[in-house]
Amino acid sequence: MKDKVLFVDDEQQILDTFRASLRKRYAVDTALGPEEGLEKVTSSGPYAVVVSDLKMPKMDGITFLSKVQQASPDTVRVMLTGHADLESAIEAVNKGSVFRFLTKPSPIDEMIRTLDVALKQYALVVSEKELLRGTLRGSVKMLTDMLALVNPEAFGRSERIKRLAMFVGKELRLKNLLYLELASMLCQVGCVMVPDNVLEKLFSGEELTSEEQQIYDMHPSVTASLLANIPRMNRVSTIITHQNERFSENPQQLMEARILKASLDYDDLVQSGKDKHTAFEVMRTREGWYDEGVLDTLERGAARDDGYIRRDIALGKLEPGMILDDALWSKDEVHIMAKGTELSRPALLRLENFMKTKRLPPSVRVLVPID
Template sequence: MSVPRKILFVDDEQNILDSYRASLRRRFSVETALGPEEGLEKIVKSGPYAVVVSDLKMPKMDGVTFLNKVQELSPDTVRIMLTGHADLDSAIAAVNEGSVFRFLTKPSHIDEMVRTLTVAVKQYSLVVAERELLRGTLRGSIKVLMDILSLVNPEAFGRSERVRRLAGFLGQSLSLAQPLHLDLAAMLCQLGCVTLPETVLQKVLKGEDLSPEEKQIFDMHPSITVGMLSNIPRMEKVTEIILHMQDSLAVNPTQPVESRVLRLCLDYDLLVQQGMEKQDAIDALRAREGVYDPKMVTVLEKGTAGEEGYVRREIALSELRVGMLLDEDLWSLDEVYIMVDGTEITEAALIRISNFAKTKRLPDRIRVKVPVEQVA
């Protein structure tokens, strides 16, 4: 049985709040807050609320300001404003600016209130369902695709897995409102590399200079990725992040914050994979004035580069488990390149290793990063 969606009424008059609760409690899960300060406190401590209904005229903080703060704290919450006839212009402006879903004039008939709340709850359910689709079905499908591509091109797609972990660390540290978009963009950011000639990709990974023609080819891979993803619904924000992930902040001051994170993580990973020590890589990035957000570089420097929660171990190949990370490239003893350093061990990766073990000689032991929860 599903839990009823909660609705919060906010007003500075207790008798009005009591009236809402009495008339609507049989149809909805109703809570009340006496004034905007108490309303914000309830949203933080008792949320999420499907719908917040606020009076326009309240002391200290008007309804428009209050609902804007609600939007910042709980973006999915549907916001409704109650207003008198004299304040219609303010209410209409709030709706047009996107901070309010609908407004009702006071006094509002109970039937009209019920209809409006019913529509608002449905709207909230749609928003939540769409987010769950991105988090569950779409994210899972993309993860399967990336696992397959990492077996075909371990260097490019093993890199995307490392960058994804870095980006997740930074996104959490920066308290991004929608970390899922960044996660999907990090997973997919190397998709366009499937079109690159192997010689160009190797030059990039080794830090070698590209010819003008090669640079032009490489610079096109984000737009190629965007083209590949253009037919997938609900990916507009993700493709925007990828499209601008090679911008520099000085050239594009409006570069999306997720794109800034992705650019920093990609460049940091490249320097580390080329043999730089982590602090040297941070110093090199900081020296590139105008390219990155300096605050993000500082966060990356102070953090653990996305590796927190792991311990390094050298284990037998037979001890590999899902969730571990390779801490070195995996080669067969007859020099077949199998997986890149940093690859997350998945079910598909275990199958690939098992198949190689049956047909080719593999090393007995390998260095890995083990999640702390798997450490005996």
């Protein structure tokens, strides 16, 4: 499938010429003017390349391509003008909104050379981003799988937090959800440094001593220090570092950290035995702790049980995608998996191994996704 190229101009004849000359080589689309161009970028994208005229009514090409950059950062942008305006060219390049600058009438062979280079640039950007996303997710998944072995309760907590946080992030339309996803997955990794007896007291709702609380409060900084040596994880490290800060203490707090703060506190209250409604009543009394927009969205997300049905399922019948609605313990009181754990294939394989060596209950209550 060909990558799409969008031409934007205020003269229909020029657009028709581009379409006729280039349609066999590229997937060509056109827009008459910048307003139609932005609408198409939003509704018909993503476009690999957008070629725009400089001189257009209501909105010039520099402003238009800057808006394209905001709406579709990966799209490669080319400026076309009938005026050899060096000052405009410099402005466009310096603003980062333009990859190439051509004067018109531009010979078709020159346009083809420019589009070919632009398409290679787009492929490079997209492939690098996908590689980065896959590499980071794979590395983080390995860390969280290790956490599940060492501390199933902390792992289950991170799974619950991730589902809540990702709902809020999507509802608030965060541009890049990857950072929030990774931070949610990693927010409990530092718990491997917290003594087991402290975590047991915390997750059972017991009050910690001041010394125990101080030890537990260090776990975000432990995680951040572990991430410090991983390339491109600076933002994730920053999110986790500030995940327990009250909003009034840091109004410039990253949105992802605000979401984590609210999600973590909600989970604390629910795990201590409070129902959903009471948990949010408590959170509403904590003046200045939360971003109100985040809290409102989180409350909607926590109230949603649609998409799942509760079932008691035999251990041998569990499938990927199901979520434990109760913690799973062996009959000799070994904690196998925490409430909220989403069952993946590695998790089910681990469960099979436990079934060979531990006396487990015949079934467990789970949330089953509705197809």
